Amino acid sequence: MAKKKIVLYGVAALFAVSGIVALPSGNIAGGVGCIVIAAVCAFLGKKSADKETETGKPAREATRPVSGSRIAETIRTKVVGVTYCNDDGESRQDILSRMTGDEEIQIEKTVYNGEPAAYVKWGDKVLGYLSAELSKDLANRYPNARYEAKLLEISGEEVHTFGCNIELDIIVDEQRGSAQEPAGETVVYVDRSSKKYHIKPDCSGMKNPKAIPLSQAKKKYAPCRKCCK
Numbered sequence: 001m002a003k004k005k006i007v008l009y010g011v012a013a014l015f016a017v018s019g020i021v022a023l024p025s026g027n028i029a030g031g032v033g034c035i036v037i038a039a040v041c042a043f044l045g046k047k048s049a050d051k052e053t054e055t056g057k058p059a060r061e062a063t064r065p066v067s068g069s070r071i072a073e074t075i076r077t078k079v080v081g082v083t084y085c086n087d088d089g090e091s092r093q094d095i096l097s098r099m100t101g102d103e104e105i106q107i108e109k110t111v112y113n114g115e116p117a118a119y120v121k122w123g124d125k126v127l128g129y130l131s132a133e134l135s136k137d138l139a140n141r142y143p144n145a146r147y148e149a150k151l152l153e154i155s156g157e158e159v160h161t162f163g164c165n166i167e168l169d170i171i172v173d174e175q176r177g178s179a180q181e182p183a184g185e186t187v188v189y190v191d192r193s194s195k196k197y198h199i200k201p202d203c204s205g206m207k208n209p210k211a212i213p214l215s216q217a218k219k220k221y222a223p224c225r226k227c228c229k
Contacts, residue, residue: 012041070187071210072142072172076152079120079128079164086126095125096162101154105166107147118147120166127164138170145172150192167192169210186214188228190221197221199228 015038022030082092099122107130108119116139118130129135138145148169155163188197189209197217201209203226 009042012038014038015041069171069173071169071212072145073170073216074210074212075134075168075170077130077134077166077168079166080131081128082162082164084128090125092127093162095122095127096154096164099151099154101151103151105149105151107149107168109147120149120164130168142170142172145170147171187211188214188217190217195221196224197228198224198226203227 015034018030018034020035022028022034023032082096085091103122105127106121108121110117110119112132115132116135117132118135118138120127120129130138138147148171150167150169151164152167153163153165155165188199189201189203189206189211190197191206191209194204194206196204197212197214198204198206198209201211203224
């Protein structure tokens with residue numbers, strides 16, 4: 001993570017200064033040794049920084065669903081399986097330790113032991129997966145949906161056991177999804193920073209408003225006093 005990079009650069013600077021001071025005093029071996037150590041630390045710091053971006057890109061604001069699709073449900077959940085290793089032997093804890101929390105992540109549907117499952121990935125790196133219960137529930141209720149996710153937090157740095165919390169959008173095709181909802185379901189709009197739902201998508205200066213069913217909105221949001229009179 002960024003903290004590791006800062007520490008390495010700090011150590012490199014200290015050894016570089018020590019080496020420069022030692023050389024004029026005649027301590028050639030000590031001075032050269034300090035400079036070599038400084039160079040190694042600087043190299044490791046740069047390598048650490050490169051690894052932070054080798055598989056991920058800075059997160060962008062969530063893209064609105066394409067025409068003909070909508071967000072049926074938004075769920076905040078914890079990624080499970082983060083203490084295991086991937087098939088290539090790389091520890092998921094090591095991967096999480098390199099992340100800053102600003103990376104772009106993806107959800108990849110799969111099947112595990114004959115049951116629906118979904119990996120959470122950063123580029124080609126598997127961070128973990130959705131819980132078995134959530135994967136099965138979503139597959140039953142939204143069999144043709146696609147999932148988009150936003151990384152909310154990399155937790156556990158203080159205790160050196162890293163976790164991962166995400167926000168998951170369930171995106172369905174309007175025609176396929178309509179049969180799963182009551183006829184005449186009212187659609188309202190919310191954004192990521194708001195605690196209220198709106199009838200108008202441009203109310204209160206919302207950014208990237210999402211359309212969700214009114215029945216779902218009432219569970220998490222209060223009505224806007226401006227447009228929900």
